[in-house]
Amino acid sequence: MVQVNHLPYMPFPPNWPVYIPKDKLANWFEVYVESMELNYWTGTEFEAAPTMKRKVVGRWCCAAPMAASARCIHGMS
Numbered sequence: 848m849v850q851v852n853h854l855p856y857m858p859f860p861p862n863w864p865v866y867i868p869k870d871k872l873a874n875w876f877e878v879y880v881e882s883m884e885l886n887y888w889t890g891t892e893f894e895a896a897p898t899m900k901r902k903v904v905g906r907w908c909c910a911a912p913m914a915a916s917a918r919c920i921h922g923m924s
Contacts, residue, residue: 854879856883857879857882857883859875
């Protein structure tokens, strides 16, 4: 029985081990991204998230540099 959280719309196969090896899980992520037609950013690092919140209460931004530009990813807390 697999004891990790499934991804939406595509559960892990029932015959997978309880502790999934990293390479197997990485391959599963690649299959998931491809089959769900998701956008993904390879080679992108999480730089930092400011500790001070913006004017909107509970909203934060983290920097993620991509190639020649940087993106600000917004989240809610």
